[in-house]
Amino acid sequence: MADNDIILDVRSISKHFGALKAVDKVSFQARKGEIVGLIGPNGAGKTTITNLVTGELRKTEGEVYFKGINVSRMQPFQIARIGLTRTYQVVKPLQGMTVEENILVGSLFGRSDRQNDLNHAKKTAHEIMELVGLDKKKEFKVSDVTLPDLKRMEFARVLAMDPEVIFLDEVMAGLNPSEVEESMELVKNIRTEKQLTIVYIEHIMKAVMGISDRIIVLHHGQKICEGSPTEVCDNPAVIEAYLGKKYAKEVIKS
Amino acid sequence: MVTQDDNKFNKNIILIIAAVIIFIFLPNFISGYYIRIFTAIFMYATISQCINLMSGYMGYLPFGHVMFFGIGAYMSAILMKLGLPVFIAIPMACLSAIIVSIILGFPVLRLRGHYFAIATIGMNGAIMTVVQNATEITGGARGTTFPIIMASPDVVYRYFYLAMLSLMVITSLVMHVVVNSKFGYGIRSIKANEDAANSMGINTTFTKVTTWAIAALFTSIAGGIYGYWMSFIAPDEVFDLMFITNSIIMMLIGGAGTILGPIFGAFIVETVSEVAWSGFMQYHLAALGIATIVIVFFVPRGVIGTITDKIRNRRIELSKKAEVTNG
Numbered sequence: 411m412a413d414n415d416i417i418l419d420v421r422s423i424s425k426h427f428g429a430l431k432a433v434d435k436v437s438f439q440a441r442k443g444e445i446v447g448l449i450g451p452n453g454a455g456k457t458t459i460t461n462l463v464t465g466e467l468r469k470t471e472g473e474v475y476f477k478g479i480n481v482s483r484m485q486p487f488q489i490a491r492i493g494l495t496r497t498y499q500v501v502k503p504l505q506g507m508t509v510e511e512n513i514l515v516g517s518l519f520g521r522s523d524r525q526n527d528l529n530h531a532k533k534t535a536h537e538i539m540e541l542v543g544l545d546k547k548k549e550f551k552v553s554d555v556t557l558p559d560l561k562r563m564e565f566a567r568v569l570a571m572d573p574e575v576i577f578l579d580e581v582m583a584g585l586n587p588s589e590v591e592e593s594m595e596l597v598k599n600i601r602t603e604k605q606l607t608i609v610y611i612e613h614i615m616k617a618v619m620g621i622s623d624r625i626i627v628l629h630h631g632q633k634i635c636e637g638s639p640t641e642v643c644d645n646p647a648v649i650e651a652y653l654g655k656k657y658a659k660e661v662i663k664s
Numbered sequence: 665m666v667t668q669d670d671n672k673f674n675k676n677i678i679l680i681i682a683a684v685i686i687f688i689f690l691p692n693f694i695s696g697y698y699i700r701i702f703t704a705i706f707m708y709a710t711i712s713q714c715i716n717l718m719s720g721y722m723g724y725l726p727f728g729h730v731m732f733f734g735i736g737a738y739m740s741a742i743l744m745k746l747g748l749p750v751f752i753a754i755p756m757a758c759l760s761a762i763i764v765s766i767i768l769g770f771p772v773l774r775l776r777g778h779y780f781a782i783a784t785i786g787m788n789g790a791i792m793t794v795v796q797n798a799t800e801i802t803g804g805a806r807g808t809t810f811p812i813i814m815a816s817p818d819v820v821y822r823y824f825y826l827a828m829l830s831l832m833v834i835t836s837l838v839m840h841v842v843v844n845s846k847f848g849y850g851i852r853s854i855k856a857n858e859d860a861a862n863s864m865g866i867n868t869t870f871t872k873v874t875t876w877a878i879a880a881l882f883t884s885i886a887g888g889i890y891g892y893w894m895s896f897i898a899p900d901e902v903f904d905l906m907f908i909t910n911s912i913i914m915m916l917i918g919g920a921g922t923i924l925g926p927i928f929g930a931f932i933v934e935t936v937s938e939v940a941w942s943g944f945m946q947y948h949l950a951a952l953g954i955a956t957i958v959i960v961f962f963v964p965r966g967v968i969g970t971i972t973d974k975i976r977n978r979r980i981e982l983s984k985k986a987e988v989t990n991g
Contacts, residue, residue: 464863466859466862466863485862485867486862486863487862487863487864487865487866487867487868490863490864490865491865495863495864495865496863498860502857502859502860503856503857503860504852504853504856504857504860504861505856505857506852506855506856506921507852507853507856511849511852514849515849515850515853515861515864515866516864518846518849518850519846519849519850519853519864519865519866520864520865521865527846528845528846531846549976549979549980549983550980567864571864571865
């Protein structure tokens with residue numbers, strides 16, 4: 411738990427939309443190579459936190475440090491270039507392009523401290539497509555592939571950027587159980603292979619519990635609990651706000 | 665597979681070079697009337713190419729883009745009246761157009777979609793009003809003249825024919841290089857999804873302003889050559905939005921988001937409109953309008969776009985078939 415392991419340090423960030431406190435003084439940290447689960451009921455502020463950290467929304471207050479650099483005032487593209495990036499809950503594919511081109515854009519523009527001319531980026535894109543199993547669909551336009559493939563493509567696009575921290579915003583929403591299983595395997599494998607730090611936002615409890623090292627629970631924009639998956643399931647406030655009594659027991663049993 | 669693609673690529677290059685050579689020698693065989701029509705086609709193709717970069721590739725329709733055409737024409741006229749030769753006057757004119765595009769680009773390119781289109785129309789109007797009222801410099805609403813070229817009309821026609829032809833070829837080559845570079849992927853990502861592009865590490869503001877500057881560069885050169893060709897220009901002529909409307913129609917008919925599209929579109933529209941103009945004068949605009957609506961509804965990707973789509977789909981189907989037979 412040495413301090414220099416902490417790669418992402420979120421210090422008391424808030425976002426107020428008028429009188430509504432969408433995110434209220436939330437602080438958390440993520441260590442290198444860790445998977446942090448971020449859960450909470452709808453409207454708890456999970457996606458807003460993602461938008462605040464990646465610079466897409468302006469913070470009302472608070473600061474974000476990434477690798478010791480204060481990124482609070484930076485633009486999204488600047489933050490992405492130093493290795494902090496995200497996927498979208500509602501997929502945002504680059505329309506009109508092929509799957510291959512989408513991933514290529516990620517590897518072309520991702521990190522600025524790396525060699526990323528066209529040939530090099532193409533090689534990276536091909537490696538990533540093989541890794542996530544998209545190489546057979548590379549010539550398809552994004553409008554011609556299924557939602558699970560689009561989610562996979564978004565994940566591949568983010569990986570192609572060669573990041574150090576990824577916010578995965580509900581990458582499994584809309585997938586069927588076997589696809590969830592597949593996706594979990596994929597995330598785990600890639601974490602170990604690439605030494606990634608992942609902030610994992612998800613409603614599918616089985617996935618979050620199975621994958622996270624640590625879980626943060628949000629409710630009404632505030633952090634109500636933080637701890638290991640079992641600790642979180644035992645916490646009365648979390649059961650009250652989100653899990654429900656019956657479910658908590660089931661999770662603890664399994 | 666690779667060699668097949670290479671062969672096709674080489675064949676395309678040979679075809680394009682052959683076409684350019686034919687056009688270089690074409691004026692020897694046709695009359696002055698047709699030389700003028702071809703010169704206009706090359707000019708429209710150039711402007712349409714610039715619109716295509718902004719709209720077809722980046723998704724920002726610059727309706728008031730004709731302001732750079734006007735700036736190019738007027739700056740060339742003013743500088744040439746001061747005694748500068750044409751080869752210095754036009755580059756300086758296009759430099760001023762680039763500066764204007766950068767200054768205007770930072771605020772205006774924050775707007776998206778229709779708001780951007782409307783804002784550029786407003787700026788075009790503002791610049792036109794300035795030109796109309798700065799009588800001492802620009803000659804005001806009555807227009808201004810270029811120095812007259814001392815040569816026979818035949819030679820002059822050919823001179824501008826070749827100038828516009830080379831401008832079109834150079835513009836198309838530059839556009840081809842730009843859209844296939846790393847920067848080009850940035851441009852296309854902005855059209856596809858600007859927020860996603862930004863979060864993927866693309867500096868969207870820089871990309872948008874630079875793209876607009878490239879489009880302004882070639883449009884202003886076209887304006888300079890046009891002014892010298894006509895030898896007389898007036899504000900309501902070179903700042904006329906019809907230039908852009910025509911170029912947009914050409915881009916749509918030829919195929920937005922393709923390099924050959926605007927060129928084919930310019931040929932088709934100018935030929936049709938020339939026939940319509942001589943045949944039924946009063947309906948010619950209506951014919952263009954109806955043609956545009958039909959194209960947008962039934963062939964939204966344009967002539968070239970539809971053809972390339974067909975080729976691509978066939979290739980995917982073939983590869984699928986190959987997979988089935990192999991597996």
